[in-house]
Amino acid sequence: MRPAPRTGPRRDGLTLAVFVLVLVSALLQGSLGGLLPFLQADIPMSHTVGSLHITALAVGGLLAATVAERVRRRHGRMPILIGSAALGAIGAGVIATAQSPAMSIGALVLVGYAMSSTLIAGQALLVALHGRHGAQMIGELNVAYSVGAVAAAAALPVVAATALGWRGFPAAQAALLIVLVLPLLLRGRSSVDADSTGPTAGRARVALRRPRAAYAAMCLSVAVEWSFIFWTATHLVDVGGFSAPTAAGAASVMWAAIVAGRVAGSRLVGRLGAPRVLVASLLVGIVAVALLSVASTPVLAVLAAGLGGLAAANLYPASIALVVSGFPQRPDAAVARASLLTSATSIAFPLLLGAVADAAGLQLAFMAVPVTALLALGAIRIAGPAPTAKPDVAASDQSDKSYQGATS
Known part of the structure; x- marks a missing residue:
């Protein structure tokens, strides 16, 4: 911190x-x-x-x-x-x-x-x-x-x-x-008046070609994140045939990886930019699904869960940072809209995956996760490259009145 x-x-x-x-x-x-x-x-x-x-x-x-x-x-x-x-x-x-x-x-x-x-x-x-x-x-x-x-x-x-x-x-x-x-x-x-006009520490010049595509990338990324959080342990039991204690142990490793990944990711986002961290997380998620689908020993189960935790760790923080980078003059409106969309996604997608699992089996249903990750990668590409992160020394913090004017 x-x-x-x-x-x-x-x-x-x-x-x-x-x-x-x-x-x-x-x-x-x-x-x-x-x-x-x-x-x-x-x-x-x-x-x-x-x-x-x-x-x-x-x-x-x-x-x-x-x-x-x-x-x-x-x-x-x-x-x-x-x-x-x-x-x-x-x-x-x-x-x-x-x-x-x-x-x-x-x-x-x-x-x-x-x-x-x-x-x-x-x-x-x-x-x-x-x-x-x-x-x-x-x-x-x-x-x-x-x-x-x-x-x-x-x-x-x-x-x-x-x-x-x-x-x-x-x-x-x-x-x-x-x-x-x-x-x-x-x-x-x-x-300090948090809503007053004043000099910033330097605001990045945004290079997102299509900022609204960042919302799609965020929703798809959050869908991948919550799929790992909700379904990894159940997948290990129902598909992998592991015992509940083994699955619970793997889930604890996943949560430890989430915390460690977020600590590392908070530094990497500042150095590499949110899009690169988001892309890397999605690619790790695809690898985690592949390993989870073939895990036949406790060691592989723990490794798959750990990779899933590393993937899930920064999908939400990096996607929120990506969205905000596309709307630098309206961060409040961007974060509010992003929170609304992520709340709906975190409720709907795991339930949808569960319904498909009931109809066709969890192994087949879980294949929606890498597909969703690939769609998220496409949305990131459509949104455009990362911000250049070069300081704009002439930039200043927007007051509440400025934000209101920008969002009206």
Whole structure:
């Protein structure tokens, strides 16, 4: 999470606030799968009702992506981030005290809305603050999210075993948001106006021939990413014939590779550009599918899962950076639209793959993943070459009024 070079202490302080907000917000999302058994033990509910908790997160995210640009034009980025921290704290607090499924499901809609708003406004703010280093900062922000999610999975059973019980975990997250994150955001807001006009660190000259094709590349890349995340373990069991413990072990290796890949990718995006990192990730994904389809030993299974994790690691961060690079004067609108499209893709494509698997078998259905990767490579080619990343010293940050004029 090292800040990009050539930024002043004020911008570094605001950058730190955004990173801490994302990391703490990821604690509840990353622990949701582990929280559900505790929740179901305290509040009797069916598996269908339990699954609605996961859907609630997606619904909240879709709502945020739908209204994000409108809210940003009216209020600015920093009020969105401050409001997201407050909503996240309220949602976590309600989960910590929930006595019915309606309370916990409603709380997770708030949590999903807060997390999505945080990512939309936070990524656009980093682009405005760091100019030509914005792509690297988007990658590092996703590293912060991954660190928070992994920390949550490890910390939940520890907290649940204490006198606080499992409810202490969302309560602790709410406390962190109120006591730590909100003061950081308020201090950052007072030290630098995130929506004002001022010199940037240098904005890249964009060379995308067809910027709108970047949206197609992003959706196709996210479809590949979520296919690995949702289906790798099931593929190893149903197609490879491995035991569930072996598949679970391979899945843990995949997640470790995702975190390591994002750490490396955040540096590579800054040096090589988002398109090159995206192309490399898609090619690794194609190799991972080929290896997964022939894996016959635990070693090959783990290797295939690890390659799948490396492929999935940077598909979202690099594709978001690609989209933003095509719309440098409208990062908020670009990120909001991208978030809406990725939310819909992450819900629809895995379900579509599952439906095809039910009809024709998972091995055949999973062949849609390399096909989708090839289509994504074609979309990247249509969008055009990478930005030159040469600083434009005459460029300046756009104010909210400038963005409103550009998007109206």
